[in-house]
Amino acid sequence: MDIKExxxxxxxxxxxxxxxxxxxxxxxxxxxxxxxxxxxxxSLLGDAxxxxxxxGIALAFIITGTKDTNLLLLGxxxxxxxxxxxxxxxxxxxxxxxxxxxxxxxxLFFGFGMLLLTFIQKQPNANQAGLDKYLFGQAATLVEKDxxxxxxxxxxxxxxxxxxxxxxxxxLFDADYTKTLGFNTRFIDVLIxxxxxxxxxxxxxxxxxxxxxxxxxxxxxxxxQWTNKLSVMIVLxxxxxxxxxxxxxxxxxxxxxxxTGPVIVLVAAVFVLFSFIFSPGRGILFKQIRFWQNRRDLKxxxxxxxxxxxxxxxxxISHPHxxxxxxxxxxxxxxxxxxxxxxxxxxxxxxxxxxTQDGYNAAENLYKQ
Amino acid sequence: xxxxxxxxxxxxxxxxYNYKPVLWDIDLTIPEGVLMAIVGPNGAGKSTLIKSIxxxxxxxxxxxxIYDKPYAKQxxxxxxxxxxxxxxxxxxxxxxxxxxMGTYGKLGWIKRPGQKEKKASLEALEKVGMLPFKNRQISQxxxxxxQRVFLARALVQNAAIYFMDEPFQGVDATTEIAIINILxxxxxxxxxxxVVHHDLQTVPEYFDWxxxxxxxxxxxxPVKDIFNDDNLTKTYGINxxxxxxx
Numbered sequence: 158m159d160i161k162e163x164x165x166x167x168x169x170x171x172x173x174x175x176x177x178x179x180x181x182x183x184x185x186x187x188x189x190x191x192x193x194x195x196x197x198x199x200s201l202l203g204d205a206x207x208x209x210x211x212x213g214i215a216l217a218f219i220i221t222g223t224k225d226t227n228l229l230l231l232g233x234x235x236x237x238x239x240x241x242x243x244x245x246x247x248x249x250x251x252x253x254x255x256x257x258x259x260x261x262x263x264x265l266f267f268g269f270g271m272l273l274l275t276f277i278q279k280q281p282n283a284n285q286a287g288l289d290k291y292l293f294g295q296a297a298t299l300v301e302k303d304x305x306x307x308x309x310x311x312x313x314x315x316x317x318x319x320x321x322x323x324x325x326x327x328x329l330f331d332a333d334y335t336k337t338l339g340f341n342t343r344f345i346d347v348l349i350x351x352x353x354x355x356x357x358x359x360x361x362x363x364x365x366x367x368x369x370x371x372x373x374x375x376x377x378x379x380x381x382q383w384t385n386k387l388s389v390m391i392v393l394x395x396x397x398x399x400x401x402x403x404x405x406x407x408x409x410x411x412x413x414x415x416x417t418g419p420v421i422v423l424v425a426a427v428f429v430l431f432s433f434i435f436s437p438g439r440g441i442l443f444k445q446i447r448f449w450q451n452r453r454d455l456k457x458x459x460x461x462x463x464x465x466x467x468x469x470x471x472x473x474i475s476h477p478h479x480x481x482x483x484x485x486x487x488x489x490x491x492x493x494x495x496x497x498x499x500x501x502x503x504x505x506x507x508x509x510x511x512x513t514q515d516g517y518n519a520a521e522n523l524y525k526q
Numbered sequence: 527x528x529x530x531x532x533x534x535x536x537x538x539x540x541x542x543y544n545y546k547p548v549l550w551d552i553d554l555t556i557p558e559g560v561l562m563a564i565v566g567p568n569g570a571g572k573s574t575l576i577k578s579i580x581x582x583x584x585x586x587x588x589x590x591x592i593y594d595k596p597y598a599k600q601x602x603x604x605x606x607x608x609x610x611x612x613x614x615x616x617x618x619x620x621x622x623x624x625x626x627m628g629t630y631g632k633l634g635w636i637k638r639p640g641q642k643e644k645k646a647s648l649e650a651l652e653k654v655g656m657l658p659f660k661n662r663q664i665s666q667x668x669x670x671x672x673q674r675v676f677l678a679r680a681l682v683q684n685a686a687i688y689f690m691d692e693p694f695q696g697v698d699a700t701t702e703i704a705i706i707n708i709l710x711x712x713x714x715x716x717x718x719x720x721v722v723h724h725d726l727q728t729v730p731e732y733f734d735w736x737x738x739x740x741x742x743x744x745x746x747x748p749v750k751d752i753f754n755d756d757n758l759t760k761t762y763g764i765n766x767x768x769x770x771x772x
Contacts (some may be wrong), residue, residue, distance in 0.1 A: 196617065252544075320636055327627050331613045333582045334679075338631030339601040385618045385663040
């Protein structure tokens with residue numbers, strides 16, 4: 158199956174449609190909530206939470222003995238939340254910095270989870286196979302009820318986001334100040350964190366423990382490049398996330414044996430790379446172009462300033478002067494003279510130049526703000 | 527002075543990080559309508575004092591009352607200007623948007639700011655001379671402009687009491703004069719303004735009330751009565767006569 162075939166099948170084929178819809182919704186909710194994580198400088202929190210969810214999955218299986226996705230994800234949610242609140246506790250109660258706390262919880266929980274997984278594998282239970290899919294995810298196992306759950310959570314998350322928009326925004330920008338205004342910052346904080354954990358847990362089946370944080374961060378990092386408005390950033394992040402999901406699924410479905418999670422993450426990385434280079438405000442390409450432009454403008458401005466200083470000494474500002482006297486001036490070229498002529502700053506007649514009124518005014522206002 | 531109302535009263539306030547006291551048993555009464563500087567060396571607990579009055583830091587002991595009622599009930603009377611460096615100025619938002627945040631407290635939960643709030647915010651921006659920059663992304667503002675935006679955000683709260691944490695830090699002379707003029711205007715309007723301040727030389731010129739702080743409260747009162755060599759030496763441990771009497 159090639160990509161074309163995929164897109165013709167996606168609306169008719171039940172399995173493909175379910176998987177595509179699932180990854181798209183997942184990408185959207187992760188992009189939205191990832192924006193919060195990125196702006197709070199808690200990018201690694203997502204990584205820690207997803208790793209912290211692993212022992213929950215294993216324990217849920219050991220206790221119930223079933224592989225029902227919802228039950229396993231419930232286990233993931235509980236252990237993800239425990240991990241998150243331990244991290245917060247460590248940061249507020251001890252002198253450990255947040256990166257240390259994140260790293261500690263991440264590896265501790267992940268190690269414990271792996272231990273439980275190997276323990277489960279040694280059990281004489283025919284049902285055990287397949288739990289390791291939560292490590293790297295397996296989008297092919299998505300069924301309609303998984304997607305419905307994702308859609309419901311995303312809907313609830315959207316409503317909460319719209320309802321508490323103002324509170325979320327101010328907490329992200331200035332938490333101390335928010336507190337002085339009388340808001341319960343703890344409540345807002347817990348609400349945001351809870352939804353981040355929820356989004357991560359939802360993604361475990363599709364993208365897996367190891368790569369989940371990329372789903373959160375990549376769309377948000379890409380979106381930040383294109384806008385200086387929080388609302389636009391969140392919408393863009395959701396769109397980038399959704400497209401990563403769709404394209405990732407399309408590519409992996411059309412190429413045999415490519416697992417979906419890693420492909421989705423790679424597509425998201427392409428969005429990031431593209432944004433870093435080509436975004437008009439912050440991208441490196443336009444930054445470089447602006448740098449060149451400024452350098453050229455500065456050359457012109459320096460020459461104009463020099464001419465201005467000469468012209469100032471005459472009563473008639475348009476008194477002609479020999480081009481030769483500019484030759485001693487650094488930055489002057491025939492090219493820049495021509496450009497100034499085009500801007501109608503100077504008039505050139507034979508071997509003489511004279512400043513125009515426009516040029517005089519421009520020079521006078523050059524370094525005024 | 528005794529006829530004046532007490533705006534802020536702090537009783538037995540003690541703050542400690544890991545056994546080390548940062549503020550020790552602070553008693554403070556600040557009358558209404560003064561422009562007060564808190565001065566003291568680095569690590570004296572100046573910012574901590576403001577933050578614990580505002581409930582950002584939990585004290586071990588002590589109480590704060592604003593106009594004779596617990597601070598928690600009087601939040602709407604109090605506005606805060608944090609240190610400029612305490613936030614990420616690359617946050618995706620505009621100057622006007624930041625000032626609008628000053629209206630959130632009165633709005634309360636969920637309710638969004640409307641035209642009335644926007645108008646008040648624009649007026650506050652105008653007051654600090656930042657109206658032309660209202661739609662500017664905040665990372666593209668200079669340090670002085672960022673400080674003015676923070677000041678405008680507090681002004682829009684239309685409070686009775688203002689706490690400011692080093693508003694003159696890292697701003698140029700023009701901005702410093704603009705800010706102090708606004709603070710003096712606030713005092714004229716009967717507001718109480720408390721400022722963490724570093725520049726001892728400008729204390730007599732800018733302020734009419736002063737608190738010397740170095741973990742303990744050294745002295746508090748009118749500048750003309752207590753801003754003297756004795757208190758400076760007690761607070762800083764060295765003789766400041768040269769710096770002040772120039």
